[in-house]
Amino acid sequence: MTPAELLHHWLQRQLPAPTAQWIDAQCAVLSSNPRERELYMAISLVSRKLGKDDVRLDPSDLENARAARKDWDPLGWSVDQAGRILFLLASSAATDKFKGWLDQLCQTADVGELVAFYRGLPLYPDAPLHQLRAAEGVRSNMKAVFEAVAHRNPYPREQLPEGAWNQMVLKALFVGSALHPIQGLDERSNPTLMRMLCDYAHERWAATRPVSPELWRCVGRHADQAALADLQRVLDTGTMPERQAAALALIDCPDPAARKLLSRVPELERAVTGRAVTWESIAPPG
Amino acid sequence: MRFIDPHIHMTARTTDDYERMAAAGVVAVIEPAFWLGQPRTSVGTFVDYLSTIVGWERFRAAQFGIRHYCAIGLNSKEANNEALAEQVLDVLPRYLPKEGVVAVGEIGYDDQTDAEDRFYRAQLELAKSFEMLVMVHTPHRDKKRGTTRSMDVAVEHGVDPGRVVIDHNNEETVEEVLDRGFWAAFTIYPHTKMGNERMVEIARRYGSNQIFVDSSSDWGVSDPLAVPKTAKLMLERGIPRADVEAICYGNALKAYGQSGQIKEDDWLNPPAIDQRVLYEGNSVLRGQQPRIDDLPPIPAVKEEIVFK
Numbered sequence: 358m359t360p361a362e363l364l365h366h367w368l369q370r371q372l373p374a375p376t377a378q379w380i381d382a383q384c385a386v387l388s389s390n391p392r393e394r395e396l397y398m399a400i401s402l403v404s405r406k407l408g409k410d411d412v413r414l415d416p417s418d419l420e421n422a423r424a425a426r427k428d429w430d431p432l433g434w435s436v437d438q439a440g441r442i443l444f445l446l447a448s449s450a451a452t453d454k455f456k457g458w459l460d461q462l463c464q465t466a467d468v469g470e471l472v473a474f475y476r477g478l479p480l481y482p483d484a485p486l487h488q489l490r491a492a493e494g495v496r497s498n499m500k501a502v503f504e505a506v507a508h509r510n511p512y513p514r515e516q517l518p519e520g521a522w523n524q525m526v527l528k529a530l531f532v533g534s535a536l537h538p539i540q541g542l543d544e545r546s547n548p549t550l551m552r553m554l555c556d557y558a559h560e561r562w563a564a565t566r567p568v569s570p571e572l573w574r575c576v577g578r579h580a581d582q583a584a585l586a587d588l589q590r591v592l593d594t595g596t597m598p599e600r601q602a603a604a605l606a607l608i609d610c611p612d613p614a615a616r617k618l619l620s621r622v623p624e625l626e627r628a629v630t631g632r633a634v635t636w637e638s639i640a641p642p643g
Numbered sequence: 644m645r646f647i648d649p650h651i652h653m654t655a656r657t658t659d660d661y662e663r664m665a666a667a668g669v670v671a672v673i674e675p676a677f678w679l680g681q682p683r684t685s686v687g688t689f690v691d692y693l694s695t696i697v698g699w700e701r702f703r704a705a706q707f708g709i710r711h712y713c714a715i716g717l718n719s720k721e722a723n724n725e726a727l728a729e730q731v732l733d734v735l736p737r738y739l740p741k742e743g744v745v746a747v748g749e750i751g752y753d754d755q756t757d758a759e760d761r762f763y764r765a766q767l768e769l770a771k772s773f774e775m776l777v778m779v780h781t782p783h784r785d786k787k788r789g790t791t792r793s794m795d796v797a798v799e800h801g802v803d804p805g806r807v808v809i810d811h812n813n814e815e816t817v818e819e820v821l822d823r824g825f826w827a828a829f830t831i832y833p834h835t836k837m838g839n840e841r842m843v844e845i846a847r848r849y850g851s852n853q854i855f856v857d858s859s860s861d862w863g864v865s866d867p868l869a870v871p872k873t874a875k876l877m878l879e880r881g882i883p884r885a886d887v888e889a890i891c892y893g894n895a896l897k898a899y900g901q902s903g904q905i906k907e908d909d910w911l912n913p914p915a916i917d918q919r920v921l922y923e924g925n926s927v928l929r930g931q932q933p934r935i936d937d938l939p940p941i942p943a944v945k946e947e948i949v950f951k
Binding site for chain 2: 394398470
């Protein structure tokens with residue numbers, strides 16, 4: 358099944374019959390030569406018609422999602438978000454103006470709509486066309502909108518250029534968002550990002566403000582000498598989650614000096630090599 | 644006691660205000676679209692303003708645990724630029740059906756010109772076709788006649804008075820508004836219009852049926868704590884508690900609740916998606932523990948500086 362078919366199926370089985378019929382009627386209009394007004398009216402009305410319950414998904418649904426679109430993760434989507442994205446997908450097949458319409462919709466969107474539009478990024482046609490849109494979402498001051506792009510979304514990992522990617526990771530730390538829901542964190546780590554994050558840690562230390570243990574996840578793999586000195590400082594003086602994070606970063610680092618550092622704290626070394634401590638286990642909840 | 648401020652222009656207010664309002668027990672606000680103190684010159688600035696109200700401002704309020712709703716419309720002052728007003732009328736349908744839009748508003752008369760009349764009527768028709776409530780701004784000058792005319796025209800267009808809030812009432816207008824079955828809102832301004840002392844007397848005389856208060860705070864001298872402060876004064880002056888609750892919370896909820904877009908559950912029991920996405924654990928719902936017993940304290944301006 359396609360992502361649109363899955364969204365349709367999930368909504369149909371969960372919503373009462375009159376609502377399901379309303380969805381079908383909108384999809385019929387939107388998939389055959391729709392006008393822009395029909396799209397924005399349908400999308401605006403979604404929260405009034407569908408409500409805001411969570412979409413009920415079981416493990417097999419999530420598996421189907423991943424099969425329909427690589428790494429697609431609809432866990433935590435609500436029915437209004439699913440409905441809005443379904444309508445966008447229905448119209449995208451029938452218009453060559455999709456990108457323009459999406460831009461216009463974003464311009465006049467309420468906060469719930471923005472979250473839905475950005476969560477839908479990995480499902481829209483012509484993925485590379487939406488890079489600037491994704492970067493705009495990352496620039497948002499609304500944490501919910503930022504996280505709609507950054508969290509549980511394969512689009513940034515696949516499409517964002519390195520500069521935009523690095524800004525996204527740094528901004529997540531800056532606004533207090535967790536890193537672990539970002540897809541592709543390890544594979545897209547890079548020396549520039551490593552440098553930016555270490556600088557950021559120094560800024561926080563200078564202001565005697567706490568540093569998220571997750572920061573070190575994107576440091577280990579590319580750690581240079583200065584970064585290793587930072588990791589040693591964390592090992593020596595950090596809180597327990599910070600020290601665990603430093604140990605995790607050190608086993609990621611190919612430099613033999615990293616393993617030497619780690620061997621000085623055998624109990625942490627055992628914990629990370631035995632996977633008793635992982636990036637997920639040290640992450641803040643949420 | 645909980646409060647709703649059903650008319651306040653939060654885009655013009657600071658985060659200090661949000662903090663003080665939340666601390667004083669304000670759980671929800673309604674922000675009607677209005678003018679910015681000087682006239683806009685293009686439709687694009689209206690689009691950005693309306694998008695701000697439904698987007699950024701809603702998020703900003705949520706950070707303080709306050710639910711933000713709005714009314715969407717073309718205000719009477721700017722209706723006088725007819726060429727621009729026509730373009731604004733064309734973009735309103737993009738906003739009216741959105742989540743949390745409780746009414747068409749604030750609309751009505753300012754100078755009571757022909758242009759104002761034209762766009763007031765056009766928006767009454769919009770409200771009918773979108774099955775929406777109406778929030779009416781009554782004029783500051785020639786108030787009594789303007790208020791009567793606002794109601795006459797609404798009735799002429801077949802709008803049910805029970806779905807219209809007539810705002811900025813005073814002692815001269817309230818009786819007719821209530822007699823005709825409209826909702827009567829009172830703006831508590833520090834220096835002009837209604838002060839809280841006068842409001843106490845109105846509550847004493849007319850009771851709490853179909854009446855509620857708001858602050859209409861904006862970029863001018865105004866008090867975002869006007870609703871809780873008025874409640875406090877009413878209680879001190881012996882107005883029954885049930886009446887105070889109705890005037891400062893329940894009636895606004897009843898009036899605008901007819902839209903289906905504002906419900907007590909929104910702040911007492913928010914949907915899981917809103918808790919995850921809009922209200923992040925720490926600062927928010929914790930500040931909103933129901934305050935059953937006493938009036939919350941009216942906080943002073945917060946004097947605390949944090950470097951970001």
